[in-house]
Each structure stands twice: as C-alpha cells, then as structure tokens.
Amino acid sequence: MTGLETPPGSERSAGLAVELDEALAARVNHVPRTHHLRPDGSPRFVNRLIREASPYLIQHAHNPVDWRPWGEEALAEAAALDRPVFLSVGYATCHWCHVMEEESFDDLEVAAVLNASFVPVKLDREQRPDVDQAYILATMLQHRHAGWPNSVWLMPDGRPFHTGTYFPKPQFVQVLGAIAQGWQGGQRDQFEGVAGQLADAMRRIPAQSAPPAELTEAPTRAVADLVRLFNAEHGGFSQGTQFPQEGNLLFLMDHWRRTGDAAARDAALTSLIHMAAGGLHDHVGGGFHRYTVDVNWRTPHFEKMLYNQALLMRCYTEAWQIAGRPDFARAVARCADYVLRDMTAPDGAFYSAEDADSLDVTGKQEEGAFYVWPPEEVEDDWLRDTLNLHAAPTLEAGPVAHLTPGAAVDFDRLDTGLEALRLRRDARPRPLRDDKVIGGWNGLMIRALAEAGAAFARPEWTEAAARAFDAVMTRLGPIEEMARLDLDGTRREAANLSDLAWLGLAALSLGRIDEAAQMADAALARFSTDGRLALTLDGPLGPVLETEDGAVPSGESSALELLALLDAAAPDPERRAKAEALVTALSGRLAEMPVARLEALRASRILTDGAAGWHRRIGPVQLILRRTQDDFTLDLHIAEGWHLTAGAHRADRRPLTLDGADIDWPEPTSGPDGPVWQNTLTLPLRPAGDTLTVSWQPCADTHCLLPVTVEFRWP
Known part of the structure; x- marks a missing residue:
C-alpha cells in the first residue's frame, strides 16, 4: 500500500x-x-x-x-x-x-x-x-x-x-x-x-424539421449574412473575440468560384491576410492557435488544435490558388512543417493538440509562456521591429510576435531569424501535447496535406498524408469495426459519423475511391435515422443530431459532401438517391438559416452542380488546375486502364477541348489507332478570359463513358 x-x-x-x-x-x-x-x-x-x-x-x-x-x-x-x-x-x-x-x-x-x-x-x-x-x-x-x-x-x-x-x-x-x-x-x-x-x-x-424548400436563393442569402457580419478593418466576422471560422471562408471562396461574387472573395481573402499576419499565427514555430481574445488577431488563446491546422491549411491552399500571395503559400508550408515536426507520431499518425499553458521561468503554469518574446531576448533589431515586439504587450507574460498586415516583408530574411528563435524556444518547457490519435481529426489533416501536396507540387506532403492514413487504419480499422481514437496503443470508443465522414474525405483526397465509398456506406448503414444522419445513435438521451456546423463541420454536412464528391468520382444510383434524400431532409432548415449549415449548403451545391474548386475527380480522371506563380498548369491524372484517345474525326488529333486559355500542347503517346493520352497529362496554361472550359471523353479498352465538360473560374 x-x-x-x-x-x-x-x-x-x-x-x-x-x-x-x-x-x-x-x-x-x-x-x-x-x-x-x-x-x-x-x-x-x-x-x-x-x-x-x-x-x-x-x-x-x-x-x-x-x-x-x-x-x-x-x-x-x-x-x-x-x-x-x-x-x-x-x-x-x-x-x-x-x-x-x-x-x-x-x-x-x-x-x-x-x-x-x-x-x-x-x-x-x-x-x-x-x-x-x-x-x-x-x-x-x-x-x-x-x-x-x-x-x-x-x-x-x-x-x-x-x-x-x-x-x-x-x-x-x-x-x-x-x-x-x-x-x-x-x-x-x-x-x-x-x-x-x-x-x-x-x-x-x-x-425539428421544416417542409422541404428550394435552395436556389440560400447561397446568396448566406453570403449577404456573412458580408454583413464581416469586419472590414480586421477581417473575420466579429467585433470582439475572433475565431478563424474556416467554414465561412471555404464557403465564400467556393461561392466566388461559382458566381464571381467579388464581395464574397474579398471577405475571405482579407480575413486570411490578417490571420496570417496576426498573433493567431505562430510566427516562430508555424501553425495556428485556436482563437484570439482581441479583434485584430493579435493576442491568441494559445492552444493549438489539429483540426484548426487542417482547416486553415485548406483555406490558405484555396486562397493561394485564387490570389497567388506569397504569405498564403508560406502559411501553408509553415503549418505543414509544424504538424509534421511536432504533431506526428512515429508511425505517421497525427496527435490532437498542444496546451495553451506551460511553465514560465519561475516554474509556474502560465498561459502563453512558451510563445511570448520579451524584446530583450531578441538581439536582431530588424527582426524585433518586424515582429512588433516593441509594441506594448497585451499579456503579462510578454509580447506576442505579429506582423503588420499588408506591410512588405523580406520573408527569406525573416524566416532565417525565426528558425533561430524556434531553436531557442525549443529549450523552454513545452506545453502539454495531447497524444490522442483521433480518427476524424486525422482525416481532416490528411485531406489538407493531400490537397496542399497537389496544389504546390509537394509530393512529400502527399506521401505524409498517405502514411498517416495507413497508420490510422492500422490503429483504428478495419472500416466495419472502426474505432474513434487510439490512446496508449488501445482502441477506444466506436467511430462516430464525423470520424467516418472525415476519413472518407481523406481517402478520396488520396484517390482511394474504394475505401472512401466503404466509409460512406458504413456511415449510411450505422447512423441513418428518420431521414437524417446522427452523430451517433447511442447518445445519453438517444440519437445525437447536429444542428449546425461549428468549429468543425458537422458529421452530417461532411457525410453529405462525401456522398456528393463520390457521385462524381464513382457514381452509384443508390448512394445518390440517399444523398438527395438527405438534402431534402435538411433543405427546410437550410433555407430558413443557411449561415448555420454552410458546409451542408456547399455540399448540396456539389451534388446539384458539381464541384467548383481547383481540383476535381470525375470518374477515372482527376483534374488539378495548379497555380505556378503568374501562370497555371492543368494536370490530368488518368486512372490505370483508362485513356483519352484522339478521335480520327479530330483534325488536331487532341482529346481535350480547352476554351479560355492559351496552351502549349505536349506530344502524345503513339497508339495503334492514333495518339493516346494516358497516365498524367500536364498542360501549361495562360488565362485568356474569365473562365476555363475543359471537355473530354474517357475510354477503356472496351467502352467509353459519356463526354464531360467542366468549368474553372480564372482568378
């Protein structure tokens, strides 16, 4: 004893x-x-x-x-x-x-x-x-x-x-x-x-439900509500405490791609400019804190959550594709560096969070002690001034490094100085790291890394995403017995709707269509109730139904997005019918208050009108319209066993029709019946107009699918 x-x-x-x-x-x-x-x-x-x-x-x-x-x-x-x-x-x-x-x-x-x-x-x-x-x-x-x-x-x-x-x-x-x-x-x-x-x-x-309603006007109403809430001076959607509200940003950028609404685009980009400059962004170590206690993004509440890293990486990747700003690309890279360096388990899975509090120099737990920088600890005058460490501190512990939004910065010089500070900071007592491996949160991060890897041509990010997916499946799978999380090597709790939906979207981002479809089917089988999808059927008082998209998208909204994207990547009439039924069940509430369920509204648009972003997966073809500084590249990844064959009737012998761009065509592979386009096709493009329209018809050895046409909006 x-x-x-x-x-x-x-x-x-x-x-x-x-x-x-x-x-x-x-x-x-x-x-x-x-x-x-x-x-x-x-x-x-x-x-x-x-x-x-x-x-x-x-x-x-x-x-x-x-x-x-x-x-x-x-x-x-x-x-x-x-x-x-x-x-x-x-x-x-x-x-x-x-x-x-x-x-x-x-x-x-x-x-x-x-x-x-x-x-x-x-x-x-x-x-x-x-x-x-x-x-x-x-x-x-x-x-x-x-x-x-x-x-x-x-x-x-x-x-x-x-x-x-x-x-x-x-x-x-x-x-x-x-x-x-x-x-x-x-x-x-x-x-x-x-x-x-x-x-x-x-x-x-x-x-509670409302009678089914048309959603035609809901996106416009949602944008109007968000623009009304938008803080034009500092970005964000608050006049006080500021949360990133990534769902708002992703919806606004998607709406601009569909409609060209400049107010929607500018609200999102302005918010992201201020977030990247402010103290919300950990300028020394990369990544983002959960929120700031002030309106100008300067003073963070210092905890770092895996889901914020994932959702903000997606926001900045999308914003880079729209605006091509170096600070957006840098935010993505530094976030990836932070997660892969400090939040990754030996097998490649991702940990959950880091604490706001840590030990200060006196040995007392203090919020932000790990992150603040008294000016006297930074010898480089230029670095101290650039990080605004001379400004009156807003915390007793000391100043928080932040940039001046919109100011020109020599990022090469800054990042050299920041790396020296990071190494010095690592000698301080670190905040507690929560080493839980949560399946759904890993799914969010895997998707973000895979999409960023595609957008920035960083195969090491894509490889890290694939390794993490394999690690999570080893820890928590198989799909039919999926657990929610791993603690100390032990599977705990059954996976809920969010876990399956977010891991399904992660699988889809990696091109693992079969596993994505299995996740979707498992979610439908386990969590369907009265026309809806519950987070779980076994809550303390019965099924737990989500009423809104919050700091993370709801499981129901994400499941609808998974179903909508699968409908393009691997069409299945039964799965589509269930997706349409879910939209109908949600439509009344979406029409009444669209801003409460932006992820569900965006997913419904994907189901009805197709995806609008820079990356699309349609049957056996994946398209990525990738920004390369001032120009763009259209990458087509054609699945094994499929090809695009130039028909004899085409005088130019090319399988694609592209309108709205100047293009440098590569040489195709020669086939017995003429030129064959297969595997990966990379086409350098220069915008010529407001939109890019791409048409093609994929074929296997024995049959062809219907022709496909998609449209991209040029920034």
Whole structure:
C-alpha cells in the first residue's frame, strides 16, 4: 500500500483503494498534477481517473475530488446513492478548464462538498463528442451560450437540470450548496421538472424539421449574412473575440468560384491576410492557435488544435490558388512543417493538440509562456521591429510576435531569424501535447496535406498524408469495426459519423475511391435515422443530431459532401438517391438559416452542380488546375486502364477541348489507332478570359463513358 489518503467527504472500499494503488504504481514516469503532494513528491490522493488513458482525465487523477469517468457505472452509483451527478466536461488543452481545476477541483473545501453530496464525473469531450454535444445543447438552452469547461448537474438517469460553464470558486461553492440542500429538501420535484423539460427539448430541437424548400436563393442569402457580419478593418466576422471560422471562408471562396461574387472573395481573402499576419499565427514555430481574445488577431488563446491546422491549411491552399500571395503559400508550408515536426507520431499518425499553458521561468503554469518574446531576448533589431515586439504587450507574460498586415516583408530574411528563435524556444518547457490519435481529426489533416501536396507540387506532403492514413487504419480499422481514437496503443470508443465522414474525405483526397465509398456506406448503414444522419445513435438521451456546423463541420454536412464528391468520382444510383434524400431532409432548415449549415449548403451545391474548386475527380480522371506563380498548369491524372484517345474525326488529333486559355500542347503517346493520352497529362496554361472550359471523353479498352465538360473560374 502507498498510504494514499481517502478524498475528503468520500468513502471507498478497501478493494477499490488497492486497485487504485496498483494503477498508480503501474504508471511509469508519471508526474502528478496537483498541489496536494507529500514531502517525497508523491500524491496524497488518487481517484478512478488514474485507470484512464485520456490525458485530460489523467490531469485530474490526483484531485481531492473523487472523480469517476463517464459511463453507466457512474450513473448507476448515483441512483444507488440517491445523489445527483456533477458532470464536468473539458479537454486536455483547455485553459479555463485548467483555471477551474486550480481554483476548485484541487481545493479541499470544494472536494468535500462534491464528494459528500454528488457523484462527480469527468468527461473528455474529444473522447466522447456525442455526450459533449448533448450537454452543450443543454447549457445553450438554459443560458443561450456554452463552452468549456461545461458544468452540468444531472439526475441519476442522465437528464440535466442545471448547467453552467466556468464558475469562480465562491460562486461554485454557493451553487453546490444550494443544489445539495435542494436535493435533500423540498426541491427534488423542481429539479425533476426542469430535467424533464430540458431532456424533452434536447431530443426535440435537433430533430425539428421544416417542409422541404428550394435552395436556389440560400447561397446568396448566406453570403449577404456573412458580408454583413464581416469586419472590414480586421477581417473575420466579429467585433470582439475572433475565431478563424474556416467554414465561412471555404464557403465564400467556393461561392466566388461559382458566381464571381467579388464581395464574397474579398471577405475571405482579407480575413486570411490578417490571420496570417496576426498573433493567431505562430510566427516562430508555424501553425495556428485556436482563437484570439482581441479583434485584430493579435493576442491568441494559445492552444493549438489539429483540426484548426487542417482547416486553415485548406483555406490558405484555396486562397493561394485564387490570389497567388506569397504569405498564403508560406502559411501553408509553415503549418505543414509544424504538424509534421511536432504533431506526428512515429508511425505517421497525427496527435490532437498542444496546451495553451506551460511553465514560465519561475516554474509556474502560465498561459502563453512558451510563445511570448520579451524584446530583450531578441538581439536582431530588424527582426524585433518586424515582429512588433516593441509594441506594448497585451499579456503579462510578454509580447506576442505579429506582423503588420499588408506591410512588405523580406520573408527569406525573416524566416532565417525565426528558425533561430524556434531553436531557442525549443529549450523552454513545452506545453502539454495531447497524444490522442483521433480518427476524424486525422482525416481532416490528411485531406489538407493531400490537397496542399497537389496544389504546390509537394509530393512529400502527399506521401505524409498517405502514411498517416495507413497508420490510422492500422490503429483504428478495419472500416466495419472502426474505432474513434487510439490512446496508449488501445482502441477506444466506436467511430462516430464525423470520424467516418472525415476519413472518407481523406481517402478520396488520396484517390482511394474504394475505401472512401466503404466509409460512406458504413456511415449510411450505422447512423441513418428518420431521414437524417446522427452523430451517433447511442447518445445519453438517444440519437445525437447536429444542428449546425461549428468549429468543425458537422458529421452530417461532411457525410453529405462525401456522398456528393463520390457521385462524381464513382457514381452509384443508390448512394445518390440517399444523398438527395438527405438534402431534402435538411433543405427546410437550410433555407430558413443557411449561415448555420454552410458546409451542408456547399455540399448540396456539389451534388446539384458539381464541384467548383481547383481540383476535381470525375470518374477515372482527376483534374488539378495548379497555380505556378503568374501562370497555371492543368494536370490530368488518368486512372490505370483508362485513356483519352484522339478521335480520327479530330483534325488536331487532341482529346481535350480547352476554351479560355492559351496552351502549349505536349506530344502524345503513339497508339495503334492514333495518339493516346494516358497516365498524367500536364498542360501549361495562360488565362485568356474569365473562365476555363475543359471537355473530354474517357475510354477503356472496351467502352467509353459519356463526354464531360467542366468549368474553372480564372482568378
């Protein structure tokens, strides 16, 4: 026995105490995260979270709060003890989760109340996004806003009756006392009534539908709403705290490609210019933080999420293809460098996140300590001035490096100086890295790397994407038994709709059509419910239906995009019918509030009108209209067993018709019936007009498909 203390206000059996002692002893190089240490540095307390693998749960394994992990066992214990559940939901790199832990969950007074009157439960939102989403909706219904940490009080059957987010300790103690007293006193019926109303709303609201509607005007309305929200001075769509809102940017750029709407294009590009210059962008190490607390993108909340790297890489790749700005290409390259250097496992899979907090020079946890640069630590005057380190710091820890938007910068000189700073910074204590390998988040990153590799002719990025896909399938597959994540070499949780949709889109970006189709079919088979696709059918109160696209696209929207892209790449009448039915089921809500589901709206346009971007996969042919500084190259990758044959009736003996460009034709391969165009065809182009129209007809040895015509908008 290690002599661990029983948490205050808690009771536990001798058998459980032994089990927890043994679980702690089995951890190698484990560093307890708590103030409650004995003289030898060992923890005074341990709770059931010590048996978990989630870095977030392990962070709380030595709180005096006697935490249980989320699950049926905790709810059953609450029912047996006739106590309410206190559920705290967060994630490993969440700054305000750390603050609430410091103030309350590692406090003996708070722990005594929680342990004596509640069943305290911790949940990693990244491990169970379905449970997280259900209770985030409850908090939103009660307060019209929500976030993390999410604090929810539940009946023993899982229905919530009171919610909140971060509570300072005095307020938290007051709320705990009032609920504990009300539970034992005369308010049980009141709690039951609120729980019934909330649970009913949580089931009803996501499932609400509107009569099917035409979506013809929805894109224009969505753009009008976004342009109205657009911050013309600083970019973005807020007058305060700024999030990248990548879905807005991708939708606006797609809309410009379809319509030529300059306002949509300019809102997206202006936002990306300011983000690339601001402190949101980690200028020293590459990659992007999750958001900034100010309107001019200067002061980040320093956590770095894999999904932000993926979605912003896609945004900057698309923006480069439109505008050809060096800062856009640089943002993509530096983001890829960061992910491949700091966020990649030995087998090639990608880790989840890095924390906002790290140790400062005094050994105290401080938000941004790893990232700030006091001016005296940078000897190069030009570098210090270029990074605006002389400006008054907006953080106590020190200044955040940022560029002046629109200013001319010698990037070669800057990047040389930044690399020296990065090497020096790496000697500082690094923030915690969350080493979970989440299938869906990896899918987002794999797609971004594969698309960037194609756009910038960087085969090493494409190879890294393919290696990551193989690693994820090894860890989490096969598809029919797909798990959501890998922790410490152990598969955990069943894959949800987002995991299958995002990995399916990743497979499609790599040209793995069969695997993409299998992912789509698995998603349809597992998550269909009443004409919709649920994130999961097994949420705490039944199927979890998503109501909007948030920081990441919803699983339902992404599944629709996968189905739409597959309809062009590998047409299947049954799959298309299901995609059309899903559009119909969503159309009423999309028509009412299109800006809430931009990814679904964009996907519906792909299904109806085809893709509009610089890369298209149509049957056996993939087209990539790639920018090469001032000119462009059209790459056609023709699948094995297929070719484009110049018909005898064509005087120029060429299999393609191109309008809207000047072109230098290469020599074709000679075949028995004339010139044959197969494998990869690279055509240098110079724009001549507003659009490029390309027509062709693919043939196999025994048959030909119908002719195809696509159109690209020239920047």
